[in-house]
Amino acid sequence: MIRASRFFYWCFLLVALLLPELSFAKILFVEFSDNHSAYDNLPPFLESFAATKANFLTQNPDGQVIIVVNGDFGGQSAYSVEKGWLGIQALQTLAADNTVLYTLGNHDGFDFSTSDNVLVKEQLTALHQAGVQILGKNIDFSDDVRDLVQDHFEISFGKGRKLRVYGFGLEIFFRKSNWVPTGPTKVINEMRNTFDEMSSAVRESLSSGVTDLVFFAHEGFEVMKTLTQQIQDTFETQMSQAGLRFGLVFAAHDHLQKQENVRGANIVDSRSNYDFSTVEMDDDGKITKVRFMDAEARSQFQGTLDRADSHLARFFREANRALSELREKLDKVIGSCDGFSEIKANLKAGRAVLGIALADMISKVGFELQTQDSKFDGLPIVAFYNSSSYRLDEPFPKKITYGLMDAIYPLAGDITVRKVTRQEMQILFESQRRRRLLSEKNYTPQISSNLYETDDFKLNLVGENGPADARPDDWVLLVLDAWLSKNGNKVPEWDAILNAHTPLIGKEQRRFLVEEGASSLKEFHVKDLSPEVRSSVQKRSGLRCEALYF
Numbered sequence: 001m002i003r004a005s006r007f008f009y010w011c012f013l014l015v016a017l018l019l020p021e022l023s024f025a026k027i028l029f030v031e032f033s034d035n036h037s038a039y040d041n042l043p044p045f046l047e048s049f050a051a052t053k054a055n056f057l058t059q060n061p062d063g064q065v066i067i068v069v070n071g072d073f074g075g076q077s078a079y080s081v082e083k084g085w086l087g088i089q090a091l092q093t094l095a096a097d098n099t100v101l102y103t104l105g106n107h108d109g110f111d112f113s114t115s116d117n118v119l120v121k122e123q124l125t126a127l128h129q130a131g132v133q134i135l136g137k138n139i140d141f142s143d144d145v146r147d148l149v150q151d152h153f154e155i156s157f158g159k160g161r162k163l164r165v166y167g168f169g170l171e172i173f174f175r176k177s178n179w180v181p182t183g184p185t186k187v188i189n190e191m192r193n194t195f196d197e198m199s200s201a202v203r204e205s206l207s208s209g210v211t212d213l214v215f216f217a218h219e220g221f222e223v224m225k226t227l228t229q230q231i232q233d234t235f236e237t238q239m240s241q242a243g244l245r246f247g248l249v250f251a252a253h254d255h256l257q258k259q260e261n262v263r264g265a266n267i268v269d270s271r272s273n274y275d276f277s278t279v280e281m282d283d284d285g286k287i288t289k290v291r292f293m294d295a296e297a298r299s300q301f302q303g304t305l306d307r308a309d310s311h312l313a314r315f316f317r318e319a320n321r322a323l324s325e326l327r328e329k330l331d332k333v334i335g336s337c338d339g340f341s342e343i344k345a346n347l348k349a350g351r352a353v354l355g356i357a358l359a360d361m362i363s364k365v366g367f368e369l370q371t372q373d374s375k376f377d378g379l380p381i382v383a384f385y386n387s388s389s390y391r392l393d394e395p396f397p398k399k400i401t402y403g404l405m406d407a408i409y410p411l412a413g414d415i416t417v418r419k420v421t422r423q424e425m426q427i428l429f430e431s432q433r434r435r436r437l438l439s440e441k442n443y444t445p446q447i448s449s450n451l452y453e454t455d456d457f458k459l460n461l462v463g464e465n466g467p468a469d470a471r472p473d474d475w476v477l478l479v480l481d482a483w484l485s486k487n488g489n490k491v492p493e494w495d496a497i498l499n500a501h502t503p504l505i506g507k508e509q510r511r512f513l514v515e516e517g518a519s520s521l522k523e524f525h526v527k528d529l530s531p532e533v534r535s536s537v538q539k540r541s542g543l544r545c546e547a548l549y550f
Contacts, residue, residue, distance in 0.1 A: 025060060025062045025063055025157065025158060025283045026056075026060045026062075026063045026064075026157075026280060026281060026282055026283055027063065027064050027065075027066060027155075027157055027163065027280070027281040028052075028053070028056045028060075028063060028064070028065045028066070028278060028279070028280055028281075029066050029068055029214075029248070029250075029277075029278065029279040029280075029281070030049060030052065030053075030065065030066070030067045030068065030276055030277075030278055031067075031068040031070055031216065031250045031268065031270050031276060031277050031278075031279070032045075032068075032069065032070065032073075032270050032274060032275065032276035032277070033069070033070035033071050033072055033073070033105065033218065033250075033252035033253070033270060033272065034071070034072040034105070034252055034253065034255055034271070034272035034273070035072065035073050035074075035087070035272065035273060035274055036072055036074075036107055036272070036273070037073075037074050037086075037087055038273050038274065039086045039087060039090075039319070039323060040323060040327070041273050041274040041295075042086070042087075042090055042274065042319055042323070043316055043319055043320050043323070044274070044295070044298050044299070044301075044302065045274040045276065045298065046090070046305075046308070046312055046315070046316050046319075047298070047301045047302060047303075047304055047305050047308075047316070048276075048293055048297070048298040048300075048301040049094075049276070049312075050301075050304070050305060050307050050308035050309070050312055050313075051301040051304045051307055052278055052293070052301075053065050053098075054307040054308075056278075056280070064099070064155065064157060065098050065099070066098075066099045066101065066153075066155075066165070067094055067098050067099065067100045067101065068101050068165075068216050068250055069091065069100065069101065069102040069103070069132075070103060070105075070167075070216045070217070070218055070250050070251075070252040070270075071103050071104060071105025071106075071108060071169070071170065071217075071218025071252050071253065072105030072106065072107045072108060072218065072252070072253070072272075073087055073091070073102070073105070073108060074087055074088075074107065074108045074123065086319060086322060086323075088123065088126045088127065088130075089315065089319075090315065090319070091127060091130065091132050092126070092127075092130035092131075092132070093311050093312055093315040094312070095130045095131040095132045096130075096131070096309075096311040097309045097311055097312070099133070099153070099155075100131070100132045100133065101132075101133050101135055101153050101165060101167060101216070102127060102132050102133065102134050102135065102167070103134070103135050103136055103167035103168060103169055103216065103217070103218060104134075104136060104139065104169045104170075104218070105169070105170060105218040105252065105253065106170050106218070106253075108120075108123070120187050121144060121145055121187060124145050124148045124149070124187075125145075125148060127148075128148040128149075133150060133153050134148060134149040134150070134167075135149070135150060135151065135152060135153065135165070135166060135167025135168075135216075136149055136151075136167060136168070136169050137151050137152065137166045137167060137168050137197045137198075137200070137201055138168045138169060138171060138191060138192045138193070138194045138196075138197040138198075139168075139169045139188055139191060139192070140188065140189040140190045140191070140192060141187065141188060141189070142187055142188060142189055144187065145187055151166065151201075152164050152165060152166045152167075152201070152204075153165045154210075157281075157283065158282075158283030158284060158285065159283065160211075161211045161212060161283070161284070161285055162208075162209055162210050162211050162212070163210070163211070163212040163213075163214065163281075163285070164201075164205050164208070164210045164212070164213055164214070165214045165215075165216070166198070166201045166213075166214070166215050166216075167215075167216050167217070168194055168197065168198070168215065168216070168217035168218070168219070169191065169217070169218055170217075170218040170219060170253060171191045171192075171193065171194045171219070172219075194217065194219070194227065195227055195230055195231075198215060198227060198231055199231065199234060199235070201213070201215070202231060202234075202235045202238075202239070202244075202246075205244060206235075206238060206239070206242050206244060210244060211243060211244060211245060211285060212244075212245050212247065212281070212285040213239075213244060213245065213246045213247075214247075214248045214249070214250075215228075215248075215249045215250070216249070216250035216252075217249075217250070217251065217252070218252045218253050219251060219252065219253055220251060220252075220253045220254035220256075220269075221251040221254055221256050221258050221260075221267065221269040222254075223251070224249055224250075224251035224267055224269075225251075225260065225262060225267055228246075228249050228262050228265050228267060229262060229263075231246065232246070232262070232263055232265065236263075245264075245285045245286075246264070246265055247264060247265055247266060247281075247285065247286065247287050248265070248266050248268070248279060248281070248287055249265055249266070249267045249268070250267075250268055250269070250270070250277075251267060251268070251269040252269065252270070254269065255271055255272040256269045256271060257269065257270065257271040257275065257292055257294065259277075259290055259292075266279070266287045266290060268290060270292065271292075271294065274298075275292070275293060275294045275295065275298075276292075276293045277290065277291065277292050277293065278290070278291045278293065279291075329402060329403075330401060330402050330403030331401055331402075331403065332401060332402050333399050333400065333401055334400055334401060334402055334405070334514070334518045335400040335517075335518025335519060335521065335522055336398055336399055336400060336518075336522060352387075352446065352537070353529075353537055355385055355387060355446025355447075356446060356447070356448065356449050356524075356529070356533065356537070357520070357521055357524040358385045358408065358446060359383040359384065359385040359446050359447055359448040359449070359479075360383065360448050360449050360520065360524060361513070361516070361517055361520040361521065361524075362383050362385060362415050362479050362480075362481055362509070362512075363381050363382070363383040363448050363479050364516060364520065365415050365417055365479055365505060365507045365512070366381035366383070366417050366477045366479045367381060368505065368507075369417050369477065369504055369505045370477075372505075373504075376419070376477060376504075379419070379475055379476055379477050380450065380461055380476045380477070381448075381450075381476070381477045381479065382425065382447070382448050382450060382451055382461075382476050382477070382478055382479070383447070383448040383478070383479035383480070384428070384429065384432075384445045384446065384447055384448075384478070384479075384480055384481070384484055385445065385446040385447075385481050385484075386445060386446075386481050386483040386484050386488065386489075387436075387444055387445060387446055388483075400517070400518040400521060400522075402514060405513045405514045405517045405518065408513055408517065413482025413483065413485060413486060413508075413509055414482055414485060414503075414506035414507060414508055414509060415479060415480065415481055415482060415485065415506065415507045415508075415509045415512060416479070416480050416482075416485040416503035416504075416505070416506050417477055417478070417479050417480075417503060417504045417505045417506075418477070418478050418480070418498070418501040418502075418503055418504060419475055419476075419477055419478075419501060419504060420475070420476060420478045420497065420501055421472060421473050421474065421475060421476075422471065422472055422473070422474045422475075422476060423472035423473065424497050424501075425459065425476055425478055426458065426459055426472075427493055427497065428478070428493070428494060428497060429445060429447070429453075429457070429459050430457045430458070431491050431492075431493035431494065432445045432484075432489065432491050432494070433445060433457050434457065435489060435491045436489065445484070447459065448479075449462070449528075449529055449530070449533055450462050451533075452530070452532040452533045452535070452536040453536050454536075460532070462530045462532055462533065463530075477504075481509060482509040485498075485503070
């Protein structure tokens with residue numbers, strides 16, 4: 001028995017010496033972000049991914065595929081509400097046969113947040129159990145979920161090379177929003193400075209024999225470009241001396257399709273809605289190919305699912321069945337609207353007319369309050385609508401469907417009405433306006449059609465000739481969408497005013513829009529807008545109303 005054991009030992013040792021090092025050769029990164037639960041695009045993505053993977057492994061049998069989910073994979077939408085876990089199931093399926101790395105975007109967090117954050121925790125738990133590796137180097141996770149996440153992913157490849165990948169969440173969002181809760185199920189304690197944590201990642205890699213470093217973060221392209229340059233300026237000499245290649249950085253959040261090589265670091269942004277990029281890294285750690293797979297590129301793979309693994313093929317069929325049932329409901333026409341031409345329905349371009357229509361829509365909650373309580377009779381009803389609370393960057397159709405109304409406001413929460421003074425209304429608008437302009441020039445709170453904005457960010461009621469017609473302590477009923485009702489942008493001036501005035505009425509916004517939105521939009525006509533409002537829109541958007549709308 002002893003002699004036989006020795007014989008097998010020496011045979012094993014001889015085979016080990018003769019075989020090449022057991023390590024992956026080339027690596028294929030498949031990166032996507034900002035899908036916002038748009039699961040109607042999921043089946044075409046699965047087909048094109050399966051074909052892309054098969055093509056790569058045919059040419060590189062010992063290659064490795066790494067899927068990078070760079071934030072905002074989830075988030076509330078018509079699809080997520082009806083089939084809330086379809087996206088989680090998709091990642092579970094992909095993780096069965098692939099390495100899947102994941103970081104939180106703002107919509108993965110805030111859209112699913114509740115007072116106890118049970119949905120966020122359930123998301124992370126389901127992903128972790130499926131083998132998805134959740135990365136968040138700059139996120140200080142709470143004790144409730146810390147065991148579900150990690151700082152980095154590491155793998156050997158090529159001959160003696162060691163790859164390390166770090167993921168980072170969207171720092172500015174978590175810093176400026178009030179998503180981080182104080183309730184019993186706290187998910188995130190704080191967001192740490194992204195540059196500091198990237199620097200920490202480089203130092204850790206330098207001391208661990210890492211040869212290749214990859215970052216992915218739910219930050220915009222220009223932010224990631226700046227951070228990449230700062231890392232290079234700080235560590236370029238040390239990385240060069242240690243043989244650490246910093247060659248790939250993935251950006252997200254801004255929905256751009258863009259690539260740029262910055263001193264040897266390839267920065268790649270893959271856009272949104274299941275558009276994705278593929279990046280090939282050779283066995284020496286060099287980036288050899290970057291390809292973008294948008295809808296047109298993905299269409300060439302339609303009907304090629306025969307190359308998919310069994311897990312993916314089975315899920316593809318299940319997802320198609322579920323989506324087919326759901327489309328029937330979402331495509332149901334619940335109204336029509338002749339008030340808008342077929343333009344890109346985006347509220348972020350200054351003072352958009354669509355924003356006025358949506359603000360007028362939620363104003364109905366204020367009128368409902370007046371019918372319930374006569375003491376509010378005679379007070380002007382005004383409304384603010386957050387310009388980024390909208391998920392449909394497509395032409396606005398004339399037929400209004402259930403799905404369209406859901407897309408108009410997918411976030412959870414209540415429309416609220418508060419009684420505030422004219423001075424408080426002005427403080428709220430101006431502080432929000434100035435705060436948003438600091439981050440992006442096109443963001444502005446949308447306002448109802450009985451308000452217009454002057455050049456100095458002042459608000460007047462239509463028909464007034466200026467401040468002489470209104471006293472600062474005059475009262476108004478202010479209607480806020482669900483995001484602004486909870487001061488989602490964390491504007492300091494808002495907290496004191498919102499806390500001082502308890503909401504008089506609340507309406508679940510997503511249900512309200514489906515039930516009331518179609519009729520509200522049908523009643524809206526640009527020709528009915530006052531000259532003051534039309535002039536304000538033209539100044540803010542830089543475009544003529546007549547060029548955009550009927």
